[in-house]
Structures are given as C-alpha cells and as structure tokens.
Amino acid sequence: MSFALTSYKDKKVITIGVVHELTGLSERQIRYYEERGLVFPDRSKKGTRKYSFHDVELLMDIANKREEGVQTYEIRQDMKKEEKKRQVREEMLRGQLNAHFNMRK
C-alpha cells in the first residue's frame, strides 16, 4: 500500500546549470555534495544529471549549513537520522491504517 504523492516537486527534470542559478552554488560544489552522499540526481541515458525542486531546496539547506561551518560529513549524519525518523513515522502510520482497515472488515 502506497500513496504516490509525487508532484512536480519531486520530478527530476532540472539540469545542473539551472540548479547553479537557483542555489548560487557552483557546479563543482553541487557535484561534490553528490560525491559526499548528500544529493542523488537522476541521470539521462547519456549521463547528464537531473535534479528536482526538492533537491534544489535540499541544496539550499546544505549551503546554509556549510556557511555555518558544518562539514558535509556531519550534514550526512544528520540526514541519516532524519531519514530514520521519517521511516519510523511511516511504519507507525502503516500500522494505524492496517489496524483500522482490519477492524472494519
């Protein structure tokens, strides 16, 4: 069971040059943050990177953290923790839903 809430925000359609314009980050930085496991663009068949608006927002958050002096390694750790929390919430929701639908059937 899954609710595909995929909106425009998550479609990977933006090239790195545009991401650069939107975020102010250099292309070098954007690629480096990928290397460090902070962003995961899609790739075209021939290999050009495609980002979503969600990725752009994430990169702006990263830029802020970097300005505060936070290193990519730490940013990565925090992101992992957040992802973990998100997963837990999701599982709880799934449990609620199952309970609900089992009850009424």
Added chain:
Amino acid sequence: MSFALTSYKDKKVITIGVVHELTGLSERQIRYYEERGLVFPDRSKKGTRKYSFHDVELLMDIANKREEGVQTYEIRQDMKKEEKKRQVREEMLRGQLNAHFNMRK
C-alpha cells in the same frame, strides 16, 4: 497590488529534451508551437529554451487538440479568448478588493 502565487509550476527550468520526454512531442513540434505563438519559453543567456511545468501541461493540451485535428491557428484563437476571460475575472476581483478595503478605511 499583486499576489505572487509563483510556485514551482511556473518556474522556467526545464530544457526541451526533457519536455520532449514528458510530453511525447518531438522537439521540432515543440519549437513549431512556439513559432505559432502557443508557448513562450524563457531563454538562457546563450539562447537555450527553458520551460515550466505549466508549459508542459499546456503542451499536452495542445497535443490533445492536435490529435482531434484542431489547427494551431484555432488553438491560438481559443487561448486568446481564455486569456481575455481571465483578465476580466482578474479585474473584477481587483474591483471587489478595492471596494472592500475602501469601505473599511
């Protein structure tokens, strides 16, 4: 007075190749519809076209009309009429707002 409701949907960030993938239209067709005054992509400094998700939706509508045999010229006329109606509605709303705020001041 203006309410900038510009969301991701209106940001012109998508290249023509991606628009092609999203719509199924050939790049030739996409450029031709621009030539006929149906879409208005932005341009990068050096001239490459940038479309919004709104443009993509519009192009899909155009594709449907074309399949029904409607010619670009007629599509253009219809679009102008729609735009006219939109303008009227906007002006009415502006009037309502002015009346409202004048009343209470």
Added chain:
DNA sequence: TAAAGTTTGTAAGATTTTCTTACAACAATG
C-alpha cells in the same frame, strides 16, 4: 482545382552545456 497555408521530419554545422579526471591550494581536524 490551383494556390496558399499548415505541420512535421530530417540534415548540416555551429554553439552551448555537461561530463570526467586531474592537479593545486588552502582550511579544518586530530
């Protein structure tokens, strides 16, 4: 029906954008 207009494909050649790899410089950390 002839002429004019519409729509799309394809090709060529130029230009723009992106890619990877590598090296260098400097900063931050232990």
Added chain:
DNA sequence: CATTGTTGTAAGAAAATCTTACAAACTTTA
C-alpha cells in the same frame, strides 16, 4: 604535522541545443 575536507580551474570529450533550409504530405481557401 599528517590527514581529510572543500573548492577552483583546466583540458578534452561527449551530449544537448540552436538556427536555417528543404522537402513531403496534408488542409484550407479562393
């Protein structure tokens, strides 16, 4: 100090886009 982290820059290749032009097939108009 030695190591790791961060970013710039450069080179050369590859991918993506641009404009212009011609042609074919189809539709509308006079």
